[in-house]
Amino acid sequence: MGGPLVAIVSLVCAMLLRRRIWLQLLMCCLTFVALGFSAAQLRTWSVDAPVIQKKTGPVWIEGRVVAAEIRDAGSRLTLDNLSIGRLAQKRTPARVRIRGAREDAGTFAPGQRIRVLAVLHPPPGPAEPGAFDFSKRAYFEGLGGVGYAVRAPVLAVSAADGGWRVMIAKQRHSLTRAILEALPGTPGAVAAALITGERGAIPEEELSAMRDSGLAHLLAISGLHIGLIGGFIFFAVRLALASCERLVLAFPVKKLAALAAFFGGFFYLLISGSTLPT
Numbered sequence: 023m024g025g026p027l028v029a030i031v032s033l034v035c036a037m038l039l040r041r042r043i044w045l046q047l048l049m050c051c052l053t054f055v056a057l058g059f060s061a062a063q064l065r066t067w068s069v070d071a072p073v074i075q076k077k078t079g080p081v082w083i084e085g086r087v088v089a090a091e092i093r094d095a096g097s098r099l100t101l102d103n104l105s106i107g108r109l110a111q112k113r114t115p116a117r118v119r120i121r122g123a124r125e126d127a128g129t130f131a132p133g134q135r136i137r138v139l140a141v142l143h144p145p146p147g148p149a150e151p152g153a154f155d156f157s158k159r160a161y162f163e164g165l166g167g168v169g170y171a172v173r174a175p176v177l178a179v180s181a182a183d184g185g186w187r188v189m190i191a192k193q194r195h196s197l198t199r200a201i202l203e204a205l206p207g208t209p210g211a212v213a214a215a216l217i218t219g220e221r222g223a224i225p226e227e228e229l230s231a232m233r234d235s236g237l238a239h240l241l242a243i244s245g246l247h248i249g250l251i252g253g254f255i256f257f258a259v260r261l262a263l264a265s266c267e268r269l270v271l272a273f274p275v276k277k278l279a280a281l282a283a284f285f286g287g288f289f290y291l292l293i294s295g296s297t298l299p300t
Contacts, residue, residue: 025060029053065162071116074167079141082107083118084178086135088188090195092202093222097122099130099138099175100165106142115166118142122171130175132191138175142167190292194218197293215241219295244299251290256283 036049085101102117120140130136145160145168160168201214202223211223221229221241232238240246260279263269291300 025056025058025063029056029060032056069162069164071164072113072166073115073161074118074142074144077141077143078106078109078167079169080139080172081109081142082137083120083140083142084135084137085118086188087130087132088117089191090130090132091220091222092198098222099136101136102164103135116164118167118169119165120169120171123174130177131195133188135178136175137178138171139173140169140171142169144168194220194293194295198223212241216243216247218293219243219297242299243294243297247294248287248290248300252283252287255286256280259283 032049032052036046036053039046039049083101083104083106085104087099088102089098089100091098091100098119098121100117100119104114104116104118106114106118120138122138145157145165147157148155160166198214198218198220201217202210204210205213208225208228211221211225211228215221215224224241229238232241256279259282260275263273263275263278269275294300
């Protein structure tokens with residue numbers, strides 16, 4: 023752990039060089055740089071988990087569903103708390119992601135435990151030098167393997183379990199399904215992408231058209247969407263409160279509207295996946 027060692031040494035040097043201000047400032051700068059490296063090393067160490075090293079399977083996998091994505095060409099289930107046949111527990115990844123039939127995402131909800139016969143592969147690296155490295159992203163997501171289902175998954179435990187993250191994922195999944203059922207086809211897929219952040223149901227030709235026209239960034243929920251939601255809630259709540267004279271005279275309705283907009287934006291952040299731009 024070179025980062026913490028350099029941070030400690032440079033901090034001690036900064037304390038000893040009190041009478042040499044420029045050297046002390048240099049040591050302080052070095053301390054902050056070393057702290058940044060330490061934070062990166064700590065993050066890397068905290069997410070460290072086994073990764074599938076070669077093709078494995080078909081093999082039975084049992085795990086808890088943490089994400090069930092409905093996609094145009096099928097489904098994608100992310101599982102954790104895994105038990106994988108022929109793999110010792112110390113070599114079992116923290117998470118795996120499995121492709122399946124489109125109906126699988128609609129059948130299973132986050133929090134349920136399932137069993138599935140699947141083939142697993144290591145997370146793929148960049149398609150060409152300098153291209154996006156999916157294996158690096160997968161490492162920091164705790165994703166130790168990707169693959170496809172050979173048979174349809176079956177429910178292992180009917181009762182849902184998990185913490186608040188699974189509960190939010192379950193609500194996102196239910197809301198996405200409700201939107202796709204109410205608005206079939208591309209309109210529903212785009213609406214789901216703008217509300218829950220799930221873009222998998224959008225047909226590839228529609229995504230290509232949006233990329234070619236320079237509009238694909240509108241599907242990535244960010245500050246623009248948060249601002250629209252927050253602004254709408256603010257003005258709607260303020261208008262509703264201002265319609266009552268007694269409320270206006272007794273309470274600071276503008277501040278109440280701002281508070282409602284804040285909590286509304288925070289709820290939208292959670293339900294849309296809590297991505298970095300939001």
